[in-house]
Amino acid sequence: MKRVAIIGAGVAGAAAAYALRETSSTLTIFEKSRGFSGRAATRRRDGIYYDHGANHFKTDHERVHRIVREELSVIGLTRIDPDVWTFDGGGTIEEGDPERNEEPKWSYRTGIHRLGKRLALASEADIHLETRITHMRQEEDGRWKLEDQNEEEHGAYNVVLMTPPAPQSAQLLGNADALSEDDVQQLADTLDGVPYRKQLTVVLGYDERLERPGSFYGLINTDGEHDALSWLSFEEDKAGHVPDGQSVVIAQMTPDWSAPRLDDPSEDDIAEAAQEVATLLGEDAAANPDWTDTQRWRYALPEDIADADALKDGKAKNLFFAGDALAGTGRVQAALETGLDVAERIEAHGEA
Ligand SMILES: Cc1cc2nc3c(=O)[nH]c(=O)nc-3n(C[C@H](O)[C@H](O)[C@H](O)COP(=O)(O)OP(=O)(O)OC[C@H]3O[C@@H](n4cnc5c(N)ncnc54)[C@H](O)[C@@H]3O)c2cc1C
Numbered sequence: 604m605k606r607v608a609i610i611g612a613g614v615a616g617a618a619a620a621y622a623l624r625e626t627s628s629t630l631t632i633f634e635k636s637r638g639f640s641g642r643a644a645t646r647r648r649d650g651i652y653y654d655h656g657a658n659h660f661k662t663d664h665e666r667v668h669r670i671v672r673e674e675l676s677v678i679g680l681t682r683i684d685p686d687v688w689t690f691d692g693g694g695t696i697e698e699g700d701p702e703r704n705e706e707p708k709w710s711y712r713t714g715i716h717r718l719g720k721r722l723a724l725a726s727e728a729d730i731h732l733e734t735r736i737t738h739m740r741q742e743e744d745g746r747w748k749l750e751d752q753n754e755e756e757h758g759a760y761n762v763v764l765m766t767p768p769a770p771q772s773a774q775l776l777g778n779a780d781a782l783s784e785d786d787v788q789q790l791a792d793t794l795d796g797v798p799y800r801k802q803l804t805v806v807l808g809y810d811e812r813l814e815r816p817g818s819f820y821g822l823i824n825t826d827g828e829h830d831a832l833s834w835l836s837f838e839e840d841k842a843g844h845v846p847d848g849q850s851v852v853i854a855q856m857t858p859d860w861s862a863p864r865l866d867d868p869s870e871d872d873i874a875e876a877a878q879e880v881a882t883l884l885g886e887d888a889a890a891n892p893d894w895t896d897t898q899r900w901r902y903a904l905p906e907d908i909a910d911a912d913a914l915k916d917g918k919a920k921n922l923f924f925a926g927d928a929l930a931g932t933g934r935v936q937a938a939l940e941t942g943l944d945v946a947e948r949i950e951a952h953g954e955a
Pocket residue numbers: 610611612613614615616633634635636639640641642643655656657658659660661734735736737766767768771775802804855900902903904925926927928932933934935936938
């Protein structure tokens with residue numbers, strides 16, 4: 604019986620657990636936050652649901668399609684029909700590339716976080732929420748013990764799967780007590796070499812429906828020249844998210860705009876973001892939201908791909924890795940696939 608510990612219940616960790624559910628492994632998931640799905644995240648407020656990390660996902664990968672559309676419950680799975688349009692640094696909005704819009708975009712009525720939650724619960728793993736792994740210690744026989752923020756020790760585990768954003772996994776490994784600290788340090792260095800984009804999300808809520816200058820759901824800045832805005836989307840286009848007659852705009856701010864404000868975004872910063880949205884949409888009412896929210900993403904999206912070959916050396920230390928750094932792109936479906944891939948390697952680990 605292989606005892607597998609999975610650090611992180613984002614889509615990568617949850618997908619790995621899901622793929623291992625019918626193997627002989629016993630599965631334990633440790634997740635530092637209160638909920639599932641990591642950066643595919645949803646908040647709830649007064650009957651409104653809004654996806655403040657990943658705004659939607661696609662099922663263009665065959666395995667993801669099968670799992671999401673055929674294996675997991677499709678109750679509440681909601682297709683976002685309007686297209687994503689583009690804008691440039693000067694604020695000109697265009698319909699953009701039709702190919703970009705061919706593949707359907709999805710969330711759930713009660714938010715995109717359902718994806719990670721459904722995967723994790725279907726895995727029937729032993730799940731520890733609000734449990735942050737703070738230290739790892741390897742036993743003489745190669746198995747790992749994991750310590751949480753309350754200094755409680757868990758394990759020992761034959762396999763540890765690490766799925767936090769790469770720099771966070773690197774930090775854990777860098778401080779681990781391992782049989783061969785040099786080897787583990789090399790793994791930490793490989794992960795630490797993946798840069799992540801910092802991003803501030805500003806959520807703008809309106810008690811009255813906002814007008815839009817086009818039939819788009821989302822707007823993406825394709826030339827990377829806009830000073831403040833990377834992406835805008837409208838949560839009312841997702842069934843079940845926003846009561847009739849209201850609007851919720853998700854504004855993903857550019858890394859340059861976000862960086863100096865990340866630690867402590869002020870009321871003025873939020874007002875500035877709302878003004879940027881109003882200017883882009885040509886809609887004065889957008890400058891005066893009725894409520895606002897923010898989320899700081901210290902590790903929003905990987906800007907490079909991790910050296911997967913170097914990380915495969917972790918196998919000899921019973922360490923495996925998954926997550927969007929392994930995909931080299933900040934995409935829900937790509938992160939999910941890394942979880943499915945690593946599950947195959949974990950299943951084969953230790954056999955003949
Ligand atoms: C603002 C933003 C917008 C995005 N927009 C899109 C989009 O529109 N479409 C799209 O497809 N993708 C989008 N993405 C990217 C997508 O969200 C990610 O690529 C994907 O969710 C990554 O999943 P993951 O499982 O690799 O990592 P994560 O979701 O980060 O999961 C890792 C988990 O590990 C947990 N964790 C970390 N450290 C520990 C620890 N020490 N102990 C226990 N648990 C720990 C975390 O809490 C987290 O739940 C966006 C991301 C952001 C931030």
